[in-house]
Amino acid sequence: MNNKELPRFYNHDENFATGAQPSVEGIKLLKEKGFTAVVNISPVSTPNFLPGEGGLVEGLGMDYVHFPVDCSNLRDRHYKMFSAILDGLEGEKIFIHCGGNIKSSSLLHMYRVIEKKVDEKESLDELLKIQNPEQKWFDYFKRFGMAG
Structure with missing residues (x-):
């Protein structure tokens, strides 16, 4: 399913998938594929x-949460x-x-x-199939008792 509608899509298990910013058609495809919730951690900047993403997601009957995370200043409260x-x-x-599925895959790895x-x-092997995290992510993982 990794295409222009759902770029960098990765299905982790039966409950979780991550990806980069989906298109309008990608959001509709998520609904067709049985997703019931979308969590967007991108800042509006x-x-x-995608302006209006929340309305589109909710209009399709899925739950929507927008929780912007600035990865240049990772804090414990973000996780x-x-x-x-x-x-x-x-x-x-x-x-x-x-x-770009950097923050989303890294935070889901932790979760x-x-x-x-x-x-x-x-989980790290899966993460490395998606991306090669910067050192700051390994430092962040360690703050929560992970090996990093």
Whole structure:
């Protein structure tokens, strides 16, 4: 499903997928594929930000959460709030995205390891299929007790 409508799409498991900014058609495709929630962690200043995304997602009957994360200034509260959002959507099929699937895949890696007890090496191997995280992400992982 990784195409222009759903760029850098990666299906992690039956409940979670991440990707870059979807197009309008990509959002419709998510609905067709059974997704029930979209979490957008891009700031509105992101070049490919889609104005009106929330209305489109909700108009299709999916839940929408916009939680902008500035990865140039990662704080502990970013992960804690991200985790709380995903906990609040427990049982949903969730698509998490940012501008390029860097932040979204990194934060989901943390969530799956810390909260869902997925093996850290297994999750990191998946993350490395998507991207090569900058050192700041490994430092951030360590702040939460992960090997980094």
